Amino acid sequence: MKLDSKIPEGPLAEKWTNYKSNQDLVNPANKRKIDIIVVGTGLAGASAAASLGELGFNVKIFCIQDSPRRAHSIAAQGGINATKNYPNDGDSTYRLFYDTVKGGDYRAREANVYRLAEVSSNIIDQCVAQGVPFARDYGGLLDNRSFGGALVSRTFYARGQTGQQLLLGAYGALSKEIHKGSVELFTRREMMDLVVIDGKARGIITRNLINGELEKHFGHAVVIATGGYGNAFFLSTMAMTSNGSAAWQVYKKGAFFGNPNFTQIHPTCIPVPGAPQT
């Protein structure tokens, strides 16, 4: 078994920027011929599908619920970090990178965390453009607060319902692509299995939860964006769909499963029922 996370070469701060500048591009005329399956309509899946659709790919997106708006992302509260440094309290890309790696108990992939810190400000701009009503100060500028023990104020928030507002923004972008015809939405579908051909994920089997029928869908690529699995734990208030079913299916087909000992379950504070859940 070989672990290869395919992190690009080069100095940390340049890895993904260099990769983006040199990666193979798809001819715009050919994008329509490429089918991409996205499983999950939360913040991850909805935004990925909307962006892929906007780029010109042919996307199919699936969720268990009756609407993408019911993904568990709706429950997120606190906010989203970005290095805009509006309060001028010394924030920087490196500082957000450092705090995130430390907050992740030094287990995160550093190159990916650096990229996250680098694009964080663009993500806020994108969300604002999508209509996400982040909190503003009395002067009308976007407000920031300190969150999660950070020494700087870099959290953009929408009262205690940031996830809900972000999900509505992502859903709006997704709906635009559905209306355009670049994304096809399948609600009330549960992924039952991953189809692997020559070592590559090429499709999924779903169950139609309305009539019980099994369906098959082909894709040149499959994106698994099925969220957390807090319901695997005895005590959790997470949505019933946060059950790890898709993660287990892809694991059985050869995907790696990382750091199960570093899982955030909601609510964050719960009584200790025994040694495995401490």
Ligand SMILES: Cc1cc2nc3c(=O)[nH]c(=O)nc-3n(C[C@H](O)[C@H](O)[C@H](O)COP(=O)(O)OP(=O)(O)OC[C@H]3O[C@@H](n4cnc5c(N)ncnc54)[C@H](O)[C@@H]3O)c2cc1C
């Ligand atoms: C109470 C709470 C507070 C939080 N606060 C913050 C915060 O302040 N800041 C922050 O950054 N993060 C916060 N988070 C975490 C953050 O909200 C989540 O990590 C993120 O929203 C997960 O998004 P997702 O798209 O990966 O998953 P989800 O939103 O859970 O979406 C999963 C999707 O996958 C679908 N799915 C699952 N299994 C299958 C299957 N077998 N077949 C088909 N579809 C399937 C579901 O239907 C759903 O559409 C919080 C989370 C919670 C619960």
